[in-house]
Amino acid sequence: MTTNQLKRVAIVGGTHGNELLGSYLVKKFEKSPSLIQRTSFESLTLLANPEACAVGRRYIDRDLNRCFLSRDLSNPMLSSYEDRRARTINQMLGPKGNSQVNFIIDLHSTTANMGLTIIPASDHPFNLRLAAYFSAIHPLVKVYRWPQSGQEQPFLRSISELGCTIELGAIAQGVLDARLFQQTEELLSAILDYLDAHNQGKPLSLPPTMTVYQGSQMIDYPRTPQGELQAMIHPQLQFQDYQPLNSGDPMFLSFEGKEISYESDSTVYPVFVNEAAYYEKGIAMCLTQKQHIDLGVYL
Amino acid sequence: MTTNQLKRVAIVGGTHGNELLGSYLVKKFEKSPSLIQRTSFESLTLLANPEACAVGRRYIDRDLNRCFLSRDLSNPMLSSYEDRRARTINQMLGPKGNSQVNFIIDLHSTTANMGLTIIPASDHPFNLRLAAYFSAIHPLVKVYRWPQSGQEQPFLRSISELGCTIELGAIAQGVLDARLFQQTEELLSAILDYLDAHNQGKPLSLPPTMTVYQGSQMIDYPRTPQGELQAMIHPQLQFQDYQPLNSGDPMFLSFEGKEISYESDSTVYPVFVNEAAYYEKGIAMCLTQKQHIDLGVYL
Numbered sequence: 339m340t341t342n343q344l345k346r347v348a349i350v351g352g353t354h355g356n357e358l359l360g361s362y363l364v365k366k367f368e369k370s371p372s373l374i375q376r377t378s379f380e381s382l383t384l385l386a387n388p389e390a391c392a393v394g395r396r397y398i399d400r401d402l403n404r405c406f407l408s409r410d411l412s413n414p415m416l417s418s419y420e421d422r423r424a425r426t427i428n429q430m431l432g433p434k435g436n437s438q439v440n441f442i443i444d445l446h447s448t449t450a451n452m453g454l455t456i457i458p459a460s461d462h463p464f465n466l467r468l469a470a471y472f473s474a475i476h477p478l479v480k481v482y483r484w485p486q487s488g489q490e491q492p493f494l495r496s497i498s499e500l501g502c503t504i505e506l507g508a509i510a511q512g513v514l515d516a517r518l519f520q521q522t523e524e525l526l527s528a529i530l531d532y533l534d535a536h537n538q539g540k541p542l543s544l545p546p547t548m549t550v551y552q553g554s555q556m557i558d559y560p561r562t563p564q565g566e567l568q569a570m571i572h573p574q575l576q577f578q579d580y581q582p583l584n585s586g587d588p589m590f591l592s593f594e595g596k597e598i599s600y601e602s603d604s605t606v607y608p609v610f611v612n613e614a615a616y617y618e619k620g621i622a623m624c625l626t627q628k629q630h631i632d633l634g635v636y637l
Numbered sequence: 638m639t640t641n642q643l644k645r646v647a648i649v650g651g652t653h654g655n656e657l658l659g660s661y662l663v664k665k666f667e668k669s670p671s672l673i674q675r676t677s678f679e680s681l682t683l684l685a686n687p688e689a690c691a692v693g694r695r696y697i698d699r700d701l702n703r704c705f706l707s708r709d710l711s712n713p714m715l716s717s718y719e720d721r722r723a724r725t726i727n728q729m730l731g732p733k734g735n736s737q738v739n740f741i742i743d744l745h746s747t748t749a750n751m752g753l754t755i756i757p758a759s760d761h762p763f764n765l766r767l768a769a770y771f772s773a774i775h776p777l778v779k780v781y782r783w784p785q786s787g788q789e790q791p792f793l794r795s796i797s798e799l800g801c802t803i804e805l806g807a808i809a810q811g812v813l814d815a816r817l818f819q820q821t822e823e824l825l826s827a828i829l830d831y832l833d834a835h836n837q838g839k840p841l842s843l844p845p846t847m848t849v850y851q852g853s854q855m856i857d858y859p860r861t862p863q864g865e866l867q868a869m870i871h872p873q874l875q876f877q878d879y880q881p882l883n884s885g886d887p888m889f890l891s892f893e894g895k896e897i898s899y900e901s902d903s904t905v906y907p908v909f910v911n912e913a914a915y916y917e918k919g920i921a922m923c924l925t926q927k928q929h930i931d932l933g934v935y936l
Contacts (some may be wrong), residue, residue, distance in 0.1 A: 594669075
């Protein structure tokens, strides 16, 4: 798609009903829309999963943020609340591949200690440049690319090629954290300024290189053949997202107190360490490779 | 009741289905019962709310840990899953007031930073002496008394006059924390040793005084007349459970960034600060008075 002029930007919260930071930011913007207005584009807000928000759960029937594959959006047989809601959202913001909104920012929080993580919606250079800019100027911002980010993704953000998810943490499900709330609001406002500057032909200056944490492998907890957990995240790894994990470093601690180490030739940088919602998905953490990208190729 | 000889001790976890530490400790003890066996009493384990544990939610219909008032236990018209489960538990461990088990330890976790908090099941001197002992020897142990702890309580632990709740935190709902898991297991084992020493007529020596945080007042979040949140816990108060809050200190931060201070003549010590499950109960924190008790009167 062309990035010459972004006409509509959507700020989405409450895609998961127990991630309060995003939904309360959206509610704040809906009360005070001037906060997200910019001269060169229209800003929209969306509380994505209102029923899940009302009961304070991640979802009602299934994870809304896995309902946006094209084949699912076009399958009327899928009748769960979230499948129906995904089709509605696709009508409001999409349709996917040819979306009415040009840029989507989807706000999430995690029990992992991921600070302010920007996850580009796609490998489009525009997304990477934006992420590079904020990771250069903001000490808490890290850039994470989902494994196989080149393939079609089931996430809400994938309705638009341009955009990102912001993952905030560490924060428990069902609570607000005032410091992260303020930091996220400031980052959001700065992203809108960045988009506005782009639209006005005055793009902000980029750093020469950026650091990207490229997801490479999901790691599950050790489990019994019946699927029961056998171990927990090791205390030395808890809250250590984005820190190097070297061969021999402890990863898990069994309930009986036995250490289980990471064994590999390569150093990795785990993220989503001990994310509550990922227990049921069979993910204890996501290993990433730390990559330094020369931004010259994206200018 | 007499405390001469404790014959049965119950260790309960999973009273709330999204507090994983307790339920996984109970599962561990059920696999390795020798860990909780002592010569002078029988140890029982109970996963209190198995249906809520299976779906990873605090409860199915209503909070099980508010279902143990005598009038509710004897009311067959109350038909929610948790009301029925409370009656079953009361048959297994109780009946309340004349219980088969002599001591109940109910394991909970909280998103508040409460370390290892012992909440005595009643003001019985036996409970206070035990709490005093562990708060003297363990740097993370604090003792909290629920407001109006002299009145009948709706908590599971109230089936037996002797016992306690252990509150562990800060820990997000739906996750395990290996360090707290190990600390809790050690504390539990030491409590069983303490009870065993008592039974054997060799009680462990107590400190002369103890510090108790006596709950005095529940504080709700600032809300609109419609009940919508207007503010969050102030960053300076987040994770500061058991720290002094003086008049003029910030308590809340509104979504618009306005500070709301604590105003009173007396210094208080908040606990359950930003507990996720208490948003729906209208509790942002519980204020306590820090009391020093001369244990001489309880010997």
